[in-house]
Amino acid sequence: MASTNAAWKACPGSGLLTQTETWTYRSITSEDRARHEAEVAHLRSPQWAKREKEYDQAKNEAHPDWGWEVLDDYEAEGEKRAQEEIDRFDHWEKNQGGHGGEYAVCSVCGTRVGATRRGLAPRHKDTRSARTWDEVTRLRKTIQAMEAELDRALNQLARTQDD
Numbered sequence: 701m702a703s704t705n706a707a708w709k710a711c712p713g714s715g716l717l718t719q720t721e722t723w724t725y726r727s728i729t730s731e732d733r734a735r736h737e738a739e740v741a742h743l744r745s746p747q748w749a750k751r752e753k754e755y756d757q758a759k760n761e762a763h764p765d766w767g768w769e770v771l772d773d774y775e776a777e778g779e780k781r782a783q784e785e786i787d788r789f790d791h792w793e794k795n796q797g798g799h800g801g802e803y804a805v806c807s808v809c810g811t812r813v814g815a816t817r818r819g820l821a822p823r824h825k826d827t828r829s830a831r832t833w834d835e836v837t838r839l840r841k842t843i844q845a846m847e848a849e850l851d852r853a854l855n856q857l858a859r860t861q862d863d
């Protein structure tokens with residue numbers, strides 16, 4: 701594994717504590733709505749059912765050993781998928797601007813990373829580029845808070861040892 705990783709330089713944030721950021725559902729635009737309506741119409745069209753059936757049949761004939769499924773009713777399948785698309789869009793519509801979820805970012809480079817169980821950033825590529833003044837300000841605040849935390853933790857440990 702070391703040989704594959706040697707090709708790129710790891711971000712110094714690898715193995716350090718991550719930060720949590722939240723994402724919100726963005727507002728639906730007229731383009732989003734048009735795309736959604738076109739998708740639903742497409743899934744409900746006889747052309748979709750016909751093409752999907754031909755595709756599955758061709759695959760099944762070419763590779764009978766793959767166990768590729770040819771459905772009985774492709775129009776019902778299209779309707780099922782159209783309904784899933786409608787449900788997904790309804791969910792988005794109801795949650796516009798609302799809290800979506802959280803994700804971990806590297807505290808050094810700000811890249812989205814899948815945090816390990818201990819909340820540490822896995823080894824990842826160094827992709828740092830120039831920073832904005834806002835980012836520099838936030839970085840300084842983070843360092844000041846972490847320095848204060850370090851002092852507090854050291855004082856606490858020193859007190860425990862005195863006891």
Ligand SMILES: [Zn+2]
Nearest residue numbers: 711713806809
């Ligand atoms: Zn990083």
